[in-house]
Amino acid sequence: MSSQFTVTVNGAPIVVRSATTVAVAMAMAGQACRPSVSGEPRGPLCGMGICFECRVSVNKKPHRLGCQILCEPGMDVKTDE
Amino acid sequence: MSRAVRQRFDLLVVGGGPAGIAGAVYAAEFGSRVGIVDDNARLGGQIWRGASEAGSAASKWIERLQSSSARVLHGRVFQQLEPRVLLAENDDSIQELSYEKLILATGARERFLPFPGWTLPNVMGVGGLQAMVECGLPIQGKRVVVAGTGPLLLAAAAYLRQHGAEIPIICEQASWADLARFSMALLAQPSKILQGLQLKRELAGTKLSPNSWPVAANGMSTVESVTISRSDKLETVPCDYLACGFHLVPNIELPLLLGCQIQNDCVRVDDFQRTTVAEVFCAGEPTGIGGVELSLVEGEIAGLAAAGRIAEASSLFGRREKLRGFGRSLDRTFQLRTELRSLPPPETIVCRCEDIRYSRLRDHASWREAKLQTRCGMGPCQGRICGPATQFLFKWNPDSVRPPIFPVRIESMAGFKHDSTFELCEPTGGR
Numbered sequence: 001m002s003s004q005f006t007v008t009v010n011g012a013p014i015v016v017r018s019a020t021t022v023a024v025a026m027a028m029a030g031q032a033c034r035p036s037v038s039g040e041p042r043g044p045l046c047g048m049g050i051c052f053e054c055r056v057s058v059n060k061k062p063h064r065l066g067c068q069i070l071c072e073p074g075m076d077v078k079t080d081e
Numbered sequence: 082m083s084r085a086v087r088q089r090f091d092l093l094v095v096g097g098g099p100a101g102i103a104g105a106v107y108a109a110e111f112g113s114r115v116g117i118v119d120d121n122a123r124l125g126g127q128i129w130r131g132a133s134e135a136g137s138a139a140s141k142w143i144e145r146l147q148s149s150s151a152r153v154l155h156g157r158v159f160q161q162l163e164p165r166v167l168l169a170e171n172d173d174s175i176q177e178l179s180y181e182k183l184i185l186a187t188g189a190r191e192r193f194l195p196f197p198g199w200t201l202p203n204v205m206g207v208g209g210l211q212a213m214v215e216c217g218l219p220i221q222g223k224r225v226v227v228a229g230t231g232p233l234l235l236a237a238a239a240y241l242r243q244h245g246a247e248i249p250i251i252c253e254q255a256s257w258a259d260l261a262r263f264s265m266a267l268l269a270q271p272s273k274i275l276q277g278l279q280l281k282r283e284l285a286g287t288k289l290s291p292n293s294w295p296v297a298a299n300g301m302s303t304v305e306s307v308t309i310s311r312s313d314k315l316e317t318v319p320c321d322y323l324a325c326g327f328h329l330v331p332n333i334e335l336p337l338l339l340g341c342q343i344q345n346d347c348v349r350v351d352d353f354q355r356t357t358v359a360e361v362f363c364a365g366e367p368t369g370i371g372g373v374e375l376s377l378v379e380g381e382i383a384g385l386a387a388a389g390r391i392a393e394a395s396s397l398f399g400r401r402e403k404l405r406g407f408g409r410s411l412d413r414t415f416q417l418r419t420e421l422r423s424l425p426p427p428e429t430i431v432c433r434c435e436d437i438r439y440s441r442l443r444d445h446a447s448w449r450e451a452k453l454q455t456r457c458g459m460g461p462c463q464g465r466i467c468g469p470a471t472q473f474l475f476k477w478n479p480d481s482v483r484p485p486i487f488p489v490r491i492e493s494m495a496g497f498k499h500d501s502t503f504e505l506c507e508p509t510g511g512r
Contacts, residue, residue, distance in 0.1 A: 016217060017217055019216070019217065020216060020217030021122075021213075021216040021217065023213065023216070024213055024216050024217045024218045025217075027202075027203075027213065027218055028217075028218070028219065030303075032202055032302075036200070036430075036433065036436050037434075037435060037436045038436040040200060040430075040436070041202055041302055042200065042202065042433070043202035043203060043205075043303075044205060044209060044213060045193070045204075045205055045206060045209055045433070045466070046190060046191060046193075046205075046206050046208075046209045046212075046466070047205060047206060047208065047209035047210065047211075047212030047213050047216075048121070048127050048190065048208070048209070048212055049120055049121065049157075050190045050332075050462060050465050050466070051433070051462050051465065051466050052434065052460070052461035052462045052488070053433060055461070063461075063488075067212070067213075067216070068120065068121060068122060069122075070122055
């Protein structure tokens with residue numbers, strides 16, 4: 001049941017299994033989720049939708065919680081601005 | 082485009098973890114019209130997370146919920162519209178949920194403490210990293226230092242090892258004496274002994290070091306090593322991930338918003354899990370950190386009491402009392418040692434949302450003053466991470482909460498105006 005598909009992370013294709021979250025796809029691509037207000041790279045901390053560190057842009061919608069959204073085929077994920 | 086959805090329930094349950102599921106199942110089986118709302122992609126809360134293992138207690142409970150008449154809703158509750166009406170939102174709808182009775186089963190989160198480098202990518206919570214692996218993160222062959230305090234450390238280390246991670250060391254801040262006392266207390270809990278023995282087998286060969294804690298995570302763009310204090314000596318351990326959390330804190334923002342009385346940072350409840358607000362019950366970790374079995378029995382009692390089955394609910398008091406003993410021993414064992422207050426040097430970031438450093442906070446008298454002067458705790462997480470940290474570091478008391486208790490889309494605040502624009506509505510904080 002582990003079908004695989006491709007999503008785009010900061011322009012590069014990443015193959016993920018189904019039921020993979022967007023935050024995991026970012027980590028697999030070695031990309032930070034967002035720059036902090038003073039410009040530090042940040043990635044997920046709590047993994048459960050509390051800390052808001054995994055905010056990313058998903059299909060051009062900014063500030064989405066990467067740890068609570070599942071990847072879908074062809075999804076376009078970018079580091080948040 | 083968002084839809085506005087209005088639904089009415091006899092009983093609404095907020096939180097789809099063990100306590101919420103048990104409450105919803107019991108009330109639904111006695112004929113109440115029940116709704117249960119949760120913001121995660123899968124049911125089961127942080128502890129079960131969808132429960133893929135067939136035949137497990139988790140999957141049995143989830144199946145029981147799914148075959149009950151309870152309606153499962155996906156959404157995050159962010160505000161009270163009027164008495165007995167809550168607002169929730171998800172990607173494609175804004176939900177107006179009205180109820181006669183309410184069970185709050187909002188669970189707990191990890192407590193994080195700031196130290197140099199804790200903001201580096203790949204430094205995560207203990208449960209946080211486990212959640213990431215459960216959601217597909219490949220961990221095979223990765224070196225993970227596990228650190229902090231609480232029973233989660235061992236459980237997560239066993240899980241990560243099972244999935245191929247290498248665990249160079251588990252750093253537990255509690256002392257051997259505390260851990261030994263804790264093991265003795267477990268003897269009163271047969272099910273916990275079995276879990277303990279299983280963990281011991283799964284962690285054979287892994288180094289568990291008490292009196293130990295991380296003092297710095299080192300690396301440029303991601304963590305590369307961790308410096309730990311181990312029985313007063315410093316030691317640096319190379320790693321790919323640092324999983325670090327200091328036990329759990331209850332999620333009490335929604336109970337606070339509804340006016341429930343809080344006692345020792347937990348929601349105050351009576352024998353029937355009733356809060357101080359009429360027709361509002363609370364079950365599971367928000368009433369005190371006690372683990373999954375206690376959460377289940379509290380949920381059962383709340384569900385039965387909400388359905389008016391007082392005799393059935395009373396019959397469970399004895400079981401709950403036994404399990405509460407375990408909760409009390411958790412509190413004693415995993416109390417934070419005072420040395421951890423000196424973990425952050427002045428330049429360490431304490432509030433990760435607003436990048437507020439320790440030096441800007443230490444001279445303030447209270448959480449409220451620090452918020453007003455520095456914006457600490459006023460970013461998107463609304464102090465959920467830095468609040469418990471500053472409570473420990475500076476002994477500040479938590480503040481009241483202001484709606485919305487989570488950042489929401491502007492359209493959700495504007496009240497059902499159909500509009501596809503998606504923006505974060507920054508919380509205003511407790512002014």
